[in-house]
Amino acid sequence: MDVRAGRYRKIHASPVANRMKEIPLRLAYKLLTYVADVLEDVFWSPQPWKPFPCSDNSLKGKLQICEIDEYDDGEIVDMHFNAMAAGQGLSESVNSFGGLIISKIADGVIVKRSSGRNFHEVFQTPHEALALETVRAQTSIPVPRVFRTIQTDLVPGYIFYAMEFVDGQQLGEVWPTLSIWGKMRVSWTLRSYVRQLRRIESTLSSVPGPLGDKPQLCDGYIFESRYAGPFSDITSLSKWFRERVGVNRAITRRPPSKYDPFEDCKRMVFTHLDLNMRNILVGKDGRVWIVDWDGSGFYPEWFEYMSMSFAEQEGPTSWQLCIPFIADPYIERLRWYQLQE
Numbered sequence: 541m542d543v544r545a546g547r548y549r550k551i552h553a554s555p556v557a558n559r560m561k562e563i564p565l566r567l568a569y570k571l572l573t574y575v576a577d578v579l580e581d582v583f584w585s586p587q588p589w590k591p592f593p594c595s596d597n598s599l600k601g602k603l604q605i606c607e608i609d610e611y612d613d614g615e616i617v618d619m620h621f622n623a624m625a626a627g628q629g630l631s632e633s634v635n636s637f638g639g640l641i642i643s644k645i646a647d648g649v650i651v652k653r654s655s656g657r658n659f660h661e662v663f664q665t666p667h668e669a670l671a672l673e674t675v676r677a678q679t680s681i682p683v684p685r686v687f688r689t690i691q692t693d694l695v696p697g698y699i700f701y702a703m704e705f706v707d708g709q710q711l712g713e714v715w716p717t718l719s720i721w722g723k724m725r726v727s728w729t730l731r732s733y734v735r736q737l738r739r740i741e742s743t744l745s746s747v748p749g750p751l752g753d754k755p756q757l758c759d760g761y762i763f764e765s766r767y768a769g770p771f772s773d774i775t776s777l778s779k780w781f782r783e784r785v786g787v788n789r790a791i792t793r794r795p796p797s798k799y800d801p802f803e804d805c806k807r808m809v810f811t812h813l814d815l816n817m818r819n820i821l822v823g824k825d826g827r828v829w830i831v832d833w834d835g836s837g838f839y840p841e842w843f844e845y846m847s848m849s850f851a852e853q854e855g856p857t858s859w860q861l862c863i864p865f866i867a868d869p870y871i872e873r874l875r876w877y878q879l880q881e
Contacts, residue, residue, distance in 0.1 A: 569869040573731070576865070580732055608649065608702055613690040616702055619643075620651035644705060649687070652701045654834055657749075657756035657770075666691075666699050667750035671833040674751065674810070679736040682706075682829045706831060708823035715817065715859060727862040729828045730820070734844060734867050738809040742838070745808055748777040750837040760813045760835045761850035762843055762877075774840070778802035781877075789879055801842065801873040808838040815844060815867075816851035817859065842870035849874055 611619070623643035630642045630650065642652045654668060666689040675683050688702035711726065718726065742751070748771040750756040755770030764784070771777040781802070789796065812819075813835040821829040845867035852860055864871070 565864075566869055566871060569864045572865055573868060576728055576731060577735070580728075580735075584732075608687045613688070613692060613700075616645075616651060616688060616690060617692060617695070617700055619645045620653065620700060623651075645702075646705075648705050650703050650705045652703055654699045654701065656697050656699055657752070657759075657767075665750075665752035665754075665756060666701070667752050667756055667837070668699070668834050669701060670751040671836045674740060674742065675737070675833070678740050679733070681733045681736060682823070682827045683833070684829075684831060706821050706823060706829050707825075708821035708829060710818050711820040711822060711828075712817035712855070714822045715856060723858060723862065726820075726822075726828060727866055730815070730866045733828075733830060734812075734815075737811065737844075738841060740810040742810070745810075745838045746773065747771070748774060748808060748837065748839055750835070756837070758835075758837070760847055762813065762847045774802070774805060774808060777839075778805070785877060785879070792879060794879055797876060797879075799872070799876050801876050802840070805840050809841050810836065811839040811841075811844045811847075812836050813839065813843060813847050814851065815848050817855060842868070842873045845870045846874050846877060 608616075620643045623645050628644050630644060641654070642650050644650050652668075657665065657667060669686045669689045672683050672686050675681055676685070684704040684706055686701050686703050688700075690700040690702070691698070692700075715723070715726075744751055747755055749758040749769055755772050757767045758769045758771065759765075759767050768780060769777075771780065782800075786796065812830065812833065814832060815830070819830060819832040821831060823829050845863065848863045848867055849860075852863065
C-alpha cells in the first residue's frame with residue numbers, strides 16, 4: 541500500500557468543520573485521562589520489575605535460560621540460522637520485506653536479528669538492548685530480558701539478541717474476545733505504561749531517536765516507514781518534519797500551514813513508537829507485555845499517539861477509540877501531519 545496515500549486518505553471535511561466536531565471529543569478524552577491518572581496516582585505506585593532467579597522452575601526447555609552463558613556467540617548465531625532453516629522462525633516476526641527475523645532456539649529463548657542504525661559501520665549500537673535495560677530499570681512494564689547481544693563481522697551491520705520468549709497472544713487476536721471491562725483494563729494498563737515511559741530519565745534524552753552514544757537513524761510509521769536522520773537535536777528533527785509536510789502540502793495544492801506543533805516542544809520523552817496490536821502481548825501469566833523496542837527512543841510526547849494512529853488505521857474501531865486515551869489526544873498535531881490543519 542502507498543504509505544502516503546494511507547496517511548492522508550481520511551481528509552474529507554474542511555479544517556474548520558473538523559475542529560468544531562472534535563471539541564466535545566477532546567473534552568471527553570481530557571476528562572477520562574484526568575480521572576484515570578488521578579486514580580492511578582492515588583491507588584497504585586508502580587515499581588520496576590526485578591529479574592527472576594535462575595532457579596525459577598517455570599523456565600523449562602532444551603536450553604535453559606541460565607545455561608545461555610555456556611554457548612559462545614558463534615554457536616548462538618548458528619543455532620538461530622539452523623532454527624530458521626528448520627522452519628522454527630516465529631511467524632509473527634515477519635519484517636517489511638516478508639522475511640522472518642526471530643527464531644526460537646528453546647522454549648524460553650528466542651534470537652532476534654535486527655538491522656543496525658549506522659549502515660556505514662560494521663559494529664552497531666545495540667539500541668534495542670539499551671532500551672529494554674532502561675525500561676526494566678525505571679518502569680514496571682513487563683518486557684523481555686536480553687541475555688546476550690551479539691555482533692559478528694561474518695554478518696556485518698546486524699545485531700543478534702538472545703532474548704526471553706514471552707508466552708502469550710498478540711492483542712489483535714485477544715481483543716475481539718474481551719468484554720468492555722476487559723478492553724478498558726487493557727487500555728488503562730497501556731496508559732499507565734505510556735506515562736511511565738514519559739517519566740524515564742536519561743542523559744541521552746536531548747538526542748532524538750534510538751538510544752546510543754551518538755545519534756542513530758530513526759524508523760517507523762511516523763517517518764513514512766523509511767529511515768530518517770540521524771538527528772542531533774530537536775531542531776533538526778522538527779526541520780525534517782516541517783519540510784516533509786511542506787512538500788506534501790505543495791503536492792496536494794494546499795497552502796502552507798500556519799500551525800507549528802513543535803513550537804511549544806520543551807522536551808522529548810521516551811517513546812515506543814511502534815505500539816500496535818502486534819507488539820502488545822497478553823501473556824499466559826495475565827500480564828500485558830510490550831515487545832519489539834527496535835524503534836524506541838526519545839521523541840516529542842505526541843509521537844506515540846501519531847504512530848499508534850497510523851499503525852491502526854485498519855484496526856477495530858473500538859481499539860482506535862482507545863488510542864487517544866492511551867497516548868493522549870494530540871488530535872491537532874495528527875491533523876497537521878495529515879494535511880488537515
